[in-house]
Amino acid sequence: MDITEVRIKLVEHTAERLLAFCSITIDGAFVVRDLKIIGGPSGPFVAMPSRKxxxxxxxxxxxxxxxxxxxxxxxxxxxxxxxxxxxxxxxxLYADIAHPINASCRELIQSRVVREYEAEIVRARQPGYMSRYDAIGDEERR
Ligand SMILES: [Zn+2]
Known part of the structure; x- marks a missing residue:
């Protein structure tokens, strides 16, 4: 499995440990949205999309x-x-909507997303920066 694209939406001024939303594209063919990047004691980690x-x-x-x-x-x-x-x-109280079923897949997603998250922070400092994460439809689901 190849993660061919990661799109990040950085979250600013959050009271929680939520750092960003992101979507991943698998093998250039399948997109999973609404992953979250959470600040943890040993660095950022990725939470799978979930529903209440x-x-x-x-x-x-x-x-x-x-x-x-x-x-x-x-x-x-x-x-x-x-x-x-x-x-x-x-x-x-929550159930994952999409999630890896083994540790190697979890690690693959985690390392790719966190790498992209760190690159996004650098990009966000550039003038004219815009997130490529499409946030349309997110408001009504929160
Ligand atoms: Zn009733």
Whole structure:
């Protein structure tokens, strides 16, 4: 697998550890968007695109956040459900949409994206710099 393109959108003045959004193109043919670059204790790392897990209201079918006490649509009290957990027993509120299934692939993506992130920081200092990451449609999903 070859990552043929990485597009970065640097995030400035963030209270969280979010450094940038990015998209990757695989083998010049398939694009995955909405990866995040997060500042960690041992340097930036890449988080895969994920979605908030949700649960349907038993009364009206509305999709509510996983641990909502009451339906956001009809207001009915929601049944207590055991939250889904990952292999380590931690509660999962998010699920990856796309992700590597082995360490070598994760490392490939990680090193390529972080290298491009560091190059983007240098590019961003140039006059007339514009990010090539297409942010259209991101607002409504946050
Ligand atoms: Zn409802």
């Amino acid at each position: 897990l949700s649960i349907h209201c038993h009364a009206c079918g509305f999709k509510n956040p996983l641990r909502a006490g009451y339906c956001n649509q009809c207001g009915k009290k929601q049944a207590e459900q055991p939250p889904p957990r990952d292999d380590d027993g931690r509660v999962r």
